[in-house]
Amino acid sequence: ASLVVDLQWEKNNMDHHTEVFREDGLIVRRGQPFIITLDLTSTTNLQQKLNKSKLSAQTGPSPAASSGTKISMGLNGEKEDSGWSAAASLKGNTISLKVCPSPSASIGKYSLALSDPSKQEADLGKFVLLFNPWCPDDTVYMEKxxxxxxxxxxxxxxxxxxxxxxxxxxxxxxxxxxxxxxxxxxxxxxxxxxxxxxxxxxxxxxxxxxxxxxxxxxxxxxxxxxxxxxxxxxxxxxxxxxxxxxxxxxxxxxxxxxxxxxxxxxxxxxxxxxxxxxxxxxxxxxxxxxxxxxxxxxxxxxxxxxxxxxxxxxxxxxxxxxxxxxxxxxxxxxxxxxxxxxxxxxAEVNADIITTFKLYDGLERNVVxxxxxxxxxxxxxxxxxxxxxxxxxxKYEEGLALERQSYMHAQVCQELDLCFEDHGEIMKGSDFVLNVTVTNKTSAVKSIKLQFTSGGMFYNGKPDNETIQVYAGEHSISPGKVLKIPLKHRYLKYAPLLSTGSQLQVWALLTDMDTDARLLEKHYVSFKDPKINIKVTGNQRVGHASLVKLSVENPLPETLQECWFSIEGANLTHGEKPTRRILNVGPKETATAKFYFTPTQSGLRKLLVIFSSTKLGHIKSYVNLSISK
CATH class of the missing domain: 3.90.260.10 (Transglutaminase-like)
Structure with a gap:
């Protein structure tokens, strides 16, 4: 007898929250049943055969019952020791199989087979089994x-x-x-x-x-x-x-x-x-x-x-x-x-920071x-x-830990205070001043030495070996007074950092000339990107093309080269990243581009945009779109 198998993957995928996959085939989640149908040309003793038939599911290159990668089930609906179950119902020459994987089954690609009492085996097809956050018995369950x-x-x-x-x-x-x-x-x-x-x-x-x-x-x-x-x-x-x-x-x-x-x-x-x-x-x-x-x-x-x-x-x-x-x-x-x-x-979120300074005379000194x-x-x-x-x-709120740190700080340098003033947002291409203040908290004149180094730093704290500015000077501060040192930074000095995505890091080292106590402060400067203007026109509907127009102004005092725009979005650009290369963009000039895209699914989507050039690096933005059916 011939056999026609229908995995009903479109309906099953909908029930298992997997219809959103841009894949053909059966994709189900563990701990939740799915139904497949078998049409046979012969119905002779079919019910009798079903009562004695077995359904098997197996995964991996060497499936074995002992490891739980090969599962055998009767068709009576009873749960097996493996946690899997299968039930068969017969209507005419059509068999409906209701299969429920164990909520603790291994995920991966599976093959299904049906064997009759004569041990003849019929291949029923393949499916992918995933974790199931909708199933209370699955360890990844999320209630909300x-x-x-x-x-x-x-x-x-x-x-x-x-x-x-x-x-x-x-x-x-x-x-x-x-x-x-x-x-x-x-x-x-x-x-x-x-x-x-x-x-x-x-x-x-x-x-x-x-x-x-x-x-x-x-x-x-x-x-x-x-x-x-x-x-x-x-x-x-x-x-x-x-x-x-x-x-x-x-x-x-x-x-x-x-x-x-x-x-x-x-x-x-x-x-x-x-x-x-x-x-x-x-x-x-x-x-x-x-x-x-x-x-x-x-x-x-x-x-x-x-x-x-x-x-x-x-x-x-x-x-x-x-x-x-x-x-x-x-x-x-x-x-x-x-x-x-x-x-x-x-230690990523709770740790003591000890900075060891290697002095010019070869000695080392710890600074908190x-x-x-x-x-x-x-x-x-x-x-x-x-x-x-x-x-x-x-981590718990800072309390005792901060008090302990303050105590350690006081042991090192309790008579002076060192800090950077807030400078607000700094647009790429701008010159700016970073102010550093030193406060004398004593009733005596203090002689101090200040040293500053500005340089590039990658996001992970590693220096990019681009030293921007170095300053060293000795000062006297009257009792209770505040000394302010302005550190001027020119665009042409920090310009190389922009194309590498580095931040500007400034180290300040204060030395009390009377006690030789040292105090260290570190400050980061992040530069603001120019805004990419995004304008979407047309019907934002599934299967209908929409137009997006992009523009961005060059804030730098020099020309941008090797410029391009690109867009990307889930269910908007088919997993692709269309790109438009454009001509050089002079100072205060505007770069523009336009793209068409066709949504494939409804819902709230993000259209991601990137503008790239040799001088500005990579600027990103996005817009939320509500796609209708």
């Missing part, structure tokens, strides 16, 4: 609908950057449902070291979201074989893409998959995080992207962060390592016995500064484009 909407279904988001006092943001296209992304996400699991060592053991452990995220954490970076992204922080991105050019994960994952798993060049922290978030959401693991300002890296496990600086203020040593995943609660309460680098993550590790820990709010401060989830 709005949280599932944001952390599983939302295809775009906001990334925060800059520094703790000048927080900037830009949009990111996660695009977890775009074509090719799920395929790449599953490929990432199969390319892991764990899978290559023991494929069946790896597949059996894919029932655990902690295990899966651990694999993803290792595989997103190219430190491991076949990792998705190569990191680079040097400012030289020859042979690859400047990390700040990326506006989403889709292009990266497609390139990695289509190049036979050759690592994509290059990424930095937000790119790694964006890609990791995309893959997690694609697999059904709720995920959000967090920015930790003044993040520290404890590489020796003693919860002290050691920075080595020359006496002229330039950093000479910096260390980085990767980690995770770790429960947020364990970080807050300081449970450093928790698996997977808990101590390292704890006033920097607080783990500030303004930020993420996108649920359902809106506002910043949510989640610092309280990772």
């Amino acid at each position: 609908k709005e949280e599932r909407e944001e952390y599983v279904l939302s295809q775009d988001g906001i990334i925060y950057g800059g520094d703790a006092k000048n927080i900037t943001h830009w949009a990111w296209n996660f695009g977890q449902f775009e074509s090719g992304v799920l395929k790449a996400s599953l490929k990432i699991l199969n390319e892991s070291l764990q899978h290559k060592k023991n494929a069946d053991k790896d597949c059996s452990k894919r029932n655990d979201p902690i295990y899966v995220t651990r694999v993803l954490s290792a595989m997103v970076n190219a430190n491991d074989d076949s990792g998705v992204l190569s990191g680079r922080w040097s400012g030289n991105y020859d042979g690859g893409v400047d990390p700040s050019k990326w506006t989403g994960s889709v292009e990266i994952l497609r390139q990695w998959h289509d190049s036979n798993c050759k690592s994509v060049r290059y990424g930095q922290c937000w790119v790694f995080a964006g890609v990791g978030c995309t893959v997690a959401r694609a697999l059904g693991i709720p995920c959000r992207l967090i920015t930790n300002f003044e993040s520290a890296h404890d590489t020796n496990g003693d919860l002290k962060i050691e920075t080595y600086v020359r006496e002229d203020g330039r950093m000479v040593k910096e260390s980085v390592m990767c980690c995770g995943p770790v429960p947020v609660k364990a970080i807050k309460i300081g449970d450093l016995t928790c698996q997977y680098d808990a101590a390292f993550v704890y 500064n006033k920097i607080t590790v783990g500030q303004n820990i930020s993420t996108k709010s649920i359902g809106k484009d506002a910043r949510e401060d989640v610092t309280h989830l990772y």
Whole structure:
């Protein structure tokens, strides 16, 4: 008898919240039933045969019942020891099979087969099984609908950057449902070291979201074989893409998959995080992207962060390592016995900062500064484009810790105070003055030495070796008085930083000439980008073309070269990034471009825009669009 199988993937995918995938085929979630139908030409003794038939589901290259990667089910609807169940109903010559995967089943690609009492087996087709945040019995369950909407279904988001006092943001296209992304996400699991060592053991452990995220954490970076992204922080991105050019994960994952798993060049922290978030959401693991300002890296496990600086203020040593995943609660309460680098993550948000100065005479001296590790820990709010401060989830409010730090500070230099004045936003291309004040808190005249160094710094705290300005001077301050030193910065001096995406970092070292006590202060200057004007016209409807017009003014006193605009958006540009190159743009001139795009799904979407040039670097913006059916 011939057999016609209908996986009913369109209806099943709708029921399982997977219809948004731009993929054909059955994609279901664990702990939730799906129905397929079988049409047969012969119905002889069919009910009898069904009573004795078995349905099997298997995953991985070497499926085995002992590891839970090969599951056998009767068709009576009873739950098997594996947690899976199947029920058959017969109507005429059509069999309906209701299959319910275990809520603790391994995720991945599965094949289904039906065997009759004579052991003849019929292939019923393949499906992909994902984690299920809608299922209360699944370990990734999220009770609140709005949280599932944001952390599983939302295809775009906001990334925060800059520094703790000048927080900037830009949009990111996660695009977890775009074509090719799920395929790449599953490929990432199969390319892991764990899978290559023991494929069946790896597949059996894919029932655990902690295990899966651990694999993803290792595989997103190219430190491991076949990792998705190569990191680079040097400012030289020859042979690859400047990390700040990326506006989403889709292009990266497609390139990695289509190049036979050759690592994509290059990424930095937000790119790694964006890609990791995309893959997690694609697999059904709720995920959000967090920015930790003044993040520290404890590489020796003693919860002290050691920075080595020359006496002229330039950093000479910096260390980085990767980690995770770790429960947020364990970080807050300081449970450093928790698996997977808990101590390292704890130190990211709670640590002592000790700066060791290497003096010109070769001696070393420790200086305690006033920097607080783990500030303004930020993420996108649920359902809106506002910043949510989640610092309280990772650490307790500063209280005793600050008092202890103040005590240590007082031991070092209790008679003088050093600080930078707030300078507000600084537009790229502007000259500006940064004021530093020193307060004499004693009743005697103080003789001091002040040293300043301005230089470029990448977002991860590593200097880019671009020294902008150096100052050194000796002063006397009367009792109770305040000395103000203006540090003038010219555009032509800091211009090289703009094209590399570096911040301007200023170190200030105050030395009390009477006691030889030292006080250190560090300040960041983030430059404001010119605004990209975005105007969308036409019907924002599924299947209808819309026009977007873009313009941006050059704020610099020199001509911009190698200029281009690009757009990207989930369900707006088909996972592509159309680009328009334009002519050079002179000072105060306006660059313009226009694009057409055709939405493929309704709902609230973000259209991401980037303008790039040799002098300004990469400027990003976005607009929210409500797409109707």
